[in-house]
Amino acid sequence: MDGYSLLYSSTHRTELLGRFQRLRSDGKMCDVVLETDGASFPCHRALLASSSDYFWALFGEATAERLARSIRLPALTSKGLDAILDFLYSGWLRVSPATLPDILEAARYLQVDTAVAICERYITDGLSVENCCSYANLAEHHALPDVLDAANYTIAAEMANLVQERRDELLGLNVQSLMAVLDADEIPAVKEVDLVKLALDWLNDNGPLPPLQSNLLLSRLRFGLVAPSDLAHLGHAHRAMATPLIRSLVTRAQEYHGTGSAGPIRQNKQSTLRAPPDRVLLVGGGPGPDRPEQQVLTFNLKTRKFTSLTSCLPLKLRNHCVCSLGGFLFVVGGEVVSEADEKPVTVETSNQVWRYDPRFECWQKVEPMLQRRAKFACCAMEDAIYAIGGQNADSNVTAALASVEFYDMAAGAWRRCAPMPGPLHGHACAVLDHDIYVSGGLSGNGIIIPGQSQSSKEVLCWDGMGGAWKKRAPMSIGRFSHRLATAQGYIYALLGMYEPFCEIERYDPREDQWTRLRPLLAATFNYGMAATPSGSLVVFGGTKWSNAREVAVKSVLEYDPKKDQWREIAQLPKPLTGTECTILPMPD
CATH class of the missing domain: 2.40.10 (Thrombin, subunit H)
Known part of the structure; x- marks a missing residue:
């Protein structure tokens, strides 16, 4: 058998479609007319059947339409049908926000899957605060799950703007999208009480819903993030709140607010912030080791931007410790620095413990440690906080400690455990x-x-x-x-x-x-440091020697353990030394 070559022409298909388009434009060899909206579209039966599963079935051997000269398509608009026919004849789909609903309706009805895929890509690539709600409704109507997920994600991300400026669009959202959004783990810069009010307003505009469906909607709200005073009011704000399921969720939230010291270990989804664990808290520190400030900075690991908490640290502290547990910040021990006009600075070793709740931006003093400690070590393990060793200044005599104690969250008390073999600070x-x-x-x-x-x-x-x-x-x-x-x-x-x-x-x-x-890029000490969820180490500020003086620095360095590599990723707003760091989910 003689050999042969198989060659392909990339232009043949384009030229073929071009010739069909010219035949359609000239009305030549057309053997069927599609009609809708008072408009007629002469077409070629063979091209339609080869391009659309709908027409393939319509022109089959056993159908009444297989020999019909004209076919009415009343479910479609003329704009949508015209755009799809242009696509079938040319391969080009002309889409705009105004024509998208008609085109997508025609593409789905006529089973032109390639055109549907183009519409899906057009939607996902163009999602914004201006169109995410309408596109979510469009995707839900046409059962486009990937597009719907993308639109719902955008709604959650843009909820702060939508609640303030486009609330009517949220009230017109389909119920599946609203439930998906309220189920999101991240809804930046929106208080939970505003989400509750939105859901109740949506029920007023779109209800009444059957109790089962309203329960499915409202159960996605996190009532543990709503202040007790607001919970009492919301419980009577709508009849959908009176169902046994929702009443029980509100009751559990009220009980959670009354758990006191056990709050961090009794967390559940209803009380968990809708925020990722991507914020580093820099607690205390200042321009010099003896000049601590009460500010608390947050560092966004994604944007690498600093912001300040509106609520300051209750005391000026140095040589303190911080840790996070159950979504709460704990500030433990250290030396309280006091200064007043015309009086010298005084320092007192502390056993105080402060807890910061980012849900309501408030500080609370909790049970103090059994011993005063500074220059000690502190960590959270399982459901307890451990304070290990350190120094205790008593009667002007500084003593190193071997003792270890842990904070029992359930009991709200500090308890002793086995001491270290010897004292350490x-x-x-x-x-x-x-x-x-x-x-x-x-x-x-x-x-x-x-x-x-x-x-x-x-x-x-x-x-x-x-x-x-x-x-x-x-x-x-x-x-x-x-x-x-x-x-x-x-x-x-x-x-x-x-x-x-x-x-x-x-x-x-x-x-x-x-x-x-x-090694580090520079010989610094007294810096803050945090291990990120991605596994890198970030070092904030610190002190270095310059001209025989200790100087605070502004650098933020990141260490990549996989590459064994350091790099500078940001600068602090001002030089900072003596700060203590921990990772904590924080609302925007």
Whole structure:
């Protein structure tokens, strides 16, 4: 058999459609006329059947229309049919926001799947605050699930603008979209009470709905995010709120508000903020180690922008600790710095504990620690907060502590647990696999001397199951006032004060081994540090030596553990040292 070549012409199909289009324009060889809206469209039966499943079935051998000279399509508009016919004859679809509903109706009715896909892409690429509600209704009407999901996501993201400027469009939203939006975990800059009012207004405009459907809608609201005073009013705002299911949800929300200290461990979806855990809180700190301020900054990991909380830290603190648990911020211990006109600055070691609730932007003083602590380590593990070691100034005598205590959330009380083998201050801690690791610090009551290796290399591990402290492999460098962080199954130790090297190191709990990594970009200390959900480490500000003086810096550095690489990603609004950091979901 002789060989042959198979060649393809990319222009043949285009030329073929072009010739059909000319035949249609000239009215030649047309064997069927489509009619709608008083308009007639002469067409070619063969091209229609080969381009549309609807026409393929319509012109089949067993149908009455297979030989009909004209066919009426009253379900379609002339604009929609004309656009689809142009597409079938040319491959080009002319779409605008005004013609989209007619075109999509025609494409769905005539089963021209390629045109439907083009309309879907047109909608998703053009979603905005101006059209997301109308496009959601269009997608729901035509059963386009991917488009509907994209439109619902845009509605949730733009809800703050929609509630203020386009409320009527929200009230005209289809019920499936409204339920999907109210089920969203992220609705920026909108208070839950405003979502409740929106849902009740929607029911007034679109109801009455059967109790089952209104329950499905209202149960997606998070009543635990509504203040108790508003809950009492909303309970009588609409008859849909009087169903047994919704009454029970409101009652549970009221009970949650009364849980007191147990609030963080009794969280559920109804009381969880609609915000991602992408905010770093920078609590306290100031332009110098002895000049702390009461500001609390938030750093958005996505936009890399700083904002200030409207509610300030109740006290000026230094050498304090912070942690987050159950969506709440806890500020623990430290030294209270007091200053007044014409009076010297006074410092007092504190055992106070403050809790910040981002849902209602308020601070609450909770049960104090059993001991006053500064330069200690603090972490949250499971349902408790642990305070480990530190210093306590009593009667002008500074004593290092070996004691450990934990905050029992359910009971609202601090309780003692097994002390460390010896006293420590200036140490750091991190949680990994339900164990607490403590590294470095000073064992005595003295002050570290620059250039002398007095700080400890030792690493201790608190076995929560066994209730005992055990030694682990020591760090390669003695560290004091340093940082520990957990990321991607490892523990990272970062630079402390007066260290001869800038290296960081990583601990592998499986091998019980430390590995030195790339150093920081600059030898800073007294900085804030947070481990992000993506696994990177971010360092905020700190102090460096310049011309024999300690100078606060503005740099924000990020460490990528996968690449072992540092880079500067932002600048603080002003130099900052002595701040403490934690990750917390925060409303915009």
